[in-house]
Amino acid sequence: MRYPIAIETGNDNQAFGVVVPDLPGCFSAGDTLDEAIDNAKEAIELWLETMIDDGESIPAAKSISIHQSEPDFSGWIWAIVDIDLAELSDKVERINITLPSRILRRLDAAAKAAGESRSAYIAHLTLK
Structure with missing residues (x-):
């Protein structure tokens, strides 16, 4: 599944913040843009594993364009994180x-x- 992530730009004093809009409460950060994206992948996998362990359903990913129209994400950078749900399955x-x-x-x-x-x-x- 391909989850869009919203990345708040960092600087020398502040890390890049990451939010996964389709997964409530799933967020991450990194000192560089690449690190922020890598950390977001790990956060998404952990969030999804918790949902699977709790027997909850996995939210579908929406397109970036839907999230970009939200005022809270104005000026944020967007990326896609690809997650293989089969790797998280306990089947x-x-x-x-x-x-x-x-x-x-x-x-x-x-x-x-x-x-x-x-x-x-x-x-x-x-x-x-």
Whole structure:
């Protein structure tokens, strides 16, 4: 999903402020424009993860032109942050993988030592 972000220009003494109009309460900042956009992506992902965890619906993104007409955003810079909602989904998928026996034994031993199932251990390592 492509979320528009509104960026309030910063200066030497003030960071660039970012607001995500389609996600109430989602905001961020950065010392540079690039950092502000990167931080906005992280803020959006965290906001969406919270909504998914709480079982809430994900708001649709509106076009920039709709938000630009709002007086509160007059003079702000606009950008788009692309979020892959599939990466945030907790939908379980069954997969089939092939590993050498010695690696599988190491994987199972590490999972057991961590007190996790093989699948949980792989997921945990991937999310680190």
